[in-house]
Amino acid sequence: METQYITGQLQKNSSVFQGLLENISEAGYLWKQSPDKWCLLEIVCHLYDEEREDFRARVKHTLETPEQAMPPIDPVGWVHNRHYIDKNYKQMLDDFLTEREQSVEWLRNLSLPKWDSISQHPTFGPMTAKMFLANWLAHDYHHFRQITRLKYDYLNMDFGEELDYAGKW
Numbered sequence: 001m002e003t004q005y006i007t008g009q010l011q012k013n014s015s016v017f018q019g020l021l022e023n024i025s026e027a028g029y030l031w032k033q034s035p036d037k038w039c040l041l042e043i044v045c046h047l048y049d050e051e052r053e054d055f056r057a058r059v060k061h062t063l064e065t066p067e068q069a070m071p072p073i074d075p076v077g078w079v080h081n082r083h084y085i086d087k088n089y090k091q092m093l094d095d096f097l098t099e100r101e102q103s104v105e106w107l108r109n110l111s112l113p114k115w116d117s118i119s120q121h122p123t124f125g126p127m128t129a130k131m132f133l134a135n136w137l138a139h140d141y142h143h144f145r146q147i148t149r150l151k152y153d154y155l156n157m158d159f160g161e162e163l164d165y166a167g168k169w
Helices: 003-021 026-030 040-064 075-081 089-108 129-159
Strands: 118-121 125-128
Touching: 003 040, 003 089, 003 129, 026 040, 026 129, 040 075, 040 089, 040 118, 040 129, 125 129
Parallel strands: none
Antiparallel strands: 118 125
């Protein structure tokens, strides 16, 4: 799979995220399946932070300074430490989509990137810039599934009608 393809998919996924996440009521974006699960607001905040501080930063790090230790991140801890639940949903969605545009522009403007450059990940060991790029796209797909499941469960709870006619989930 070519890196240009992945970059193109990351760009296209902006529209998918926008379609899945815009025009959601406050009740909808704050609803959780259970207290230990994330609501849509927390997912959007996570996507924003991951865009800037994980995937783009780690691809850049691996391309430019692979011999240096990676700055630590804490995506799960950020949910509480950064008070995601208190953020403005629409603003965070807009901020995430803006960051994604910047990521795609940055990726498209790279000059002869060395995708085989390797950084030492503290948990996963050696990872190439290309591996980080592929996992960036996989992360999108993971969250498409998570968001879709959350929206399905909210519909089921909120509307109160059987959804079996739609097909087995």
